[in-house]
Amino acid sequence: MGSRAVKTRMPTSAPGSRRGPRRETCRGFTLVELLVVFAIVALGVGLVALALPDRDAGKLEEEGARLGSLLEMARAEARVAGVPVRWVPHAEGQLGAAEDTARADFNFVGLPRSLQLPNRWLDERTSVQITGAPFVVLGPEAILPPQRLVLRLGEQQLTLVSDGLGPFEQAMAPTADTGRPGAAGQP
Secondary structure, three states: OOOOOOOOOOOOOOOOOOOOOOOOOOOOOOHHHHHHHHHHHHHHHHHHHHHOOOHHHHHHHHHHHHHHHHHHHHHHHHHHHOOOEEEEEOOOOOOOOOOHHHOOOEEEEOOOOOOOOOOOOOOOOOEEEEOOOOOEEEEOOOOOOOEEEEEEEOOEEEEEEEOOOOOOEEEOOEOOOOOOEOOOOOO
16 A cells, blocks of 8 residues: 655745735835925925016016106107106095096106007006106106106015116116115116
């Protein structure tokens, strides 16, 4: 008679081949992994927020470019026609209550009636301050005194300057901490 063969089991690593209690492993993210992802997302959101332009700053630049063009048009018309022209801004509440709804934000005094230039701000929150005078002189003389206007919209500020010979140009406003021109280095 033959010998009895002993049955031995060979260990395998195939799924389901293991007998005995199953140990289920939880698959997920560790706390450190979640914190790293959160930090990366927060950094990305912060960079995007810094890259977005301020709406008031954009509107104020548009307002400044428009006003500079209007002032130059009125200056050219004053020289051609040989008439004195002034740009006069109106303060809030300067006109009566009945006129307040149809009022102008500023006027070009001295221009012929045939030349109608806009007289309202693009954004009603815009305000202006003329440095050293109640109005801006636009002609008819070719050489005018230096003039400076400060436009404000919300927290933003923009300065238009003219040396009396050249056109009105936007200049960087002085920074609050130094009192000198901003990063662009313009006057």
